[in-house]
Amino acid sequence: MAKFRISKMTLFGCGLVIYVLLTMAVLFWYQDDVEQMSWVDRQVFNHKIISHYQLQDNISQLQVLERLGSPDITMALLKSGFTYQVLYYRTHRNAVDGITTADECTALLFKNRQLIAIGDAAVSQYQTIAANAN
Template sequence: MKPTSLILAIVASSLLSACIYINKGGDSNSDWEKAERENKAVISSLQIDTAEADIRSRLGEPDFSEGYSDKDAAVRVLFYRTQRQKEDGITTKDECTPLVFRNGKLIGWGAKAYSSNQHH
């Protein structure tokens, strides 16, 4: 083999290896797994009466939100993704943990808090 051909073969092989490595590095599954782990960690450390703004600053924008008036109180429910149900690339409410606020203060989180504070 000529030295020029050998050099081209080595360079081509190196470039192909780099392409394969770059593609493996962009694993989107790790993004949602990381977000779920971080959301769970923050939610597990929450305290009742924490201001909604404080929680939003820690968790960011929710995946879903709901709001309504209940007597003289403003109720807001923020949903953050914490557990994947299907590998469809779509986040649904059943993959989220609801955080329930009354007049801007956290009053509970999880299924029981959500169901007991739904507007009827």
């Protein structure tokens, strides 16, 4: 009976290919779960996702909530039949106090559940709408 010999390099190559395939499978098909992230990972994740948002992409509030989860802070008002809601997602830390404040977040402003402003523009527009709502 002939002996079947496999070289160490062949075994190493097969193992490397399996490792690469498994790693790629995780990266491409595993969806990040924001509820399981540490606060540090979550704020980096929030910043990364929000930085890719473009107003012309017609992003809905539901899409944002599905991707980023619950916001850290939220405010809403109804004016002239339109619902305005600003969602704040923590994207950086200013103080080591265990409290998330609006200045540590990036704001997303929605009008009737459609994204209309991001960041400082969102805060400014919401404040203007709120001031004129009275």
